[in-house]
Amino acid sequence: MSQTQTDPRPPSEEQADLSTSDGLVARVRLILSRRTEGRAVALLMVVWVFTLLFEPLVWTSYEVTLGRIALVGLVALGLTAVILMGELDLAVASTLAVSGVIMASFDSLAVGVLAALATGLIVGAVNAFFVVVVGINSFIATLGMLFFLRGAAFVISGEAPVRIADVDAGIAFGQPVIGPLTPRMLLFIVAFVALYIFLSHVRVGREFYAVGGNRQAARDAGIPVVRRVFTGFMISGFISALAGVINTLERTAADPTAGSTVLLASFAAAIIGGVLLNGGRGSVFGTLIGASALGMLQVALTLSGVQVDVQNIVIGSVLLLAVITDPSSLRAAAVTARGLFRSRSERQPTG
């Protein structure tokens, strides 16, 4: 809503200086300005060029790259649903860790998976409860949950990795089933398609945009805002739990410290993918592009023998750049800069 209000110029003025030959350019520009994926595409291009030049192994060993993109992307998809509504779920990484540990502590694999996924749904519901019913800012509520769940993962696992009961099933899970695609990638694709259809073709999903764009207007239009926020957080919790299950199966053990790098990378993927932190704008395609860029970046750094610490520096810098180059951030910075260079008396239009 804020982006529509801040432009003080009347629209006619903008159209007036367009001659007919520039009409096409203007239309393309208009379409581009409506898209939010620009920064993700730019980052992906940079990563592509660099990997082609310096680390072509990223492309030849594409199974590894695709697996990494699926890891980063899955959590980022869940986050997208929450951020679209202008909320944030910091608890995703801890949900991932705790659901993995819960899954591994059951003897039966099927029961463990169900328990883990149920945990994700419950965590999402609890987050949503604190955000919309109690009325706590989602940053703080999910931050508290992050600490709580991280502690819970330590307590349940006894502060050590837990092996899953059925190791053979775990090993089988890591094998490709269709072409080079492992179950992890297939699940990622399923989640992506499902979320795309949900957010763009299902009424409930489209209402997420309304809730994020202007919550009061959404409420006045009769959208059950509370229920939508619950749905969003439960999607995010469920997908994080799913990522935790996949992780645990592939490693055949649950690590209570899992997910700290995933947290950073998935946030960076969603935000640089153009999902506006204030809500209401963004798409799963942007998240996919962002996740691809970050996944490739991580694989390239790992293959080049760069330490985890330096990788954290790089991903952290990408996230910082992503929040700073957010359109609303740039606008805020421009306002501040204008205020610095223009004294108060000059603010009146002079000519």
Next chain:
Amino acid sequence: MTPKTASGTRTLPPAAQVEQELETRAFKLSEWMAQQGIFLFTAVLVLFAVVFIDGFASLPNLTDVFNRAAPIGIVAAGMTFVVISGNYLDLSVVAQVATAAVVLIAVTNAVGLVPAILFAIAIALVYGIVNGIAVGVFKANAVIVTLSTTFIGLGLLRWLTGGSIYFGESDGPIRTFGTTRIGPLPLAMILFIVVTVLLSLVLTRTNFGFMVRAYGSNREATRLAGVNTPLVVIGAFTMSALGAMLGGFVLAAFSNTAVSSMSDGYDFRALAAIIVGGTSVFGGRGSVMRTLLGVVFVSVLTNIMVLSGLGFGFQQMAIGLLIVLAVSVDALARKTRAA
């Protein structure tokens, strides 16, 4: 909205009406809990510990509790400025405390104490200015910004140190600072109290403190009043960074060692202390003295858990829960006030 219009149509004269509203407000439980609850909770917790926990009420243990509270307390006192300015928290204190500790010991060993302190101050200023510019000028979300600066800072520190432990000289000034006592009080404890009082004065008595509180309660009004709001935010984050630096110094002096992982958990313990103390996470309301009480509460709670044999996992769970509950009380109090 409807209750307000209903009260407006009542026939009471305005003054009496206001008085009546004030009276009913005073008895709202949630508001009372948000404002004064900390006194009761701390008293109950201490009483519980004295009665049920073996070894809590011994003098060595109590001194230990307060000694351990010193670094976290100094960090929390500085971070209070960020919370009051309405920017939620500064997660990057984890990186800042560890960096200050490692710089103090490593650079003192290599060059000397004064260069070490100057270098640490320079690093703290960089943290404060980077966080402050991203949040104050670009209006980016403080949680995300400080999350990324945490990873950048810790990544740099671990990369440069290789995760190794640094030991200070066995008879150096750092060791002396860590072990000196004035009367029964350790020097670190006295520094903690002095810093708290000083920061409290900065928040309540200076122009800067007033602007931080004003910005926290109403950003737009503060900006329209002609305040340079980006500078206020940068200032708040710099206070937090300087607090984290001092906390890191004290932490390093305790053991005369420094390692990049020594500040794990400082982010949420400091936040818990600030919020439990009654500083509103919504900005504008709170004080450094309240944070002092919150630090006592969190330290006693942690000590009880340690004495009962509950590990780091349980402590994280408890403090995560504490943060959510304390903010819930605050949120409910705000709702009552608005109704």
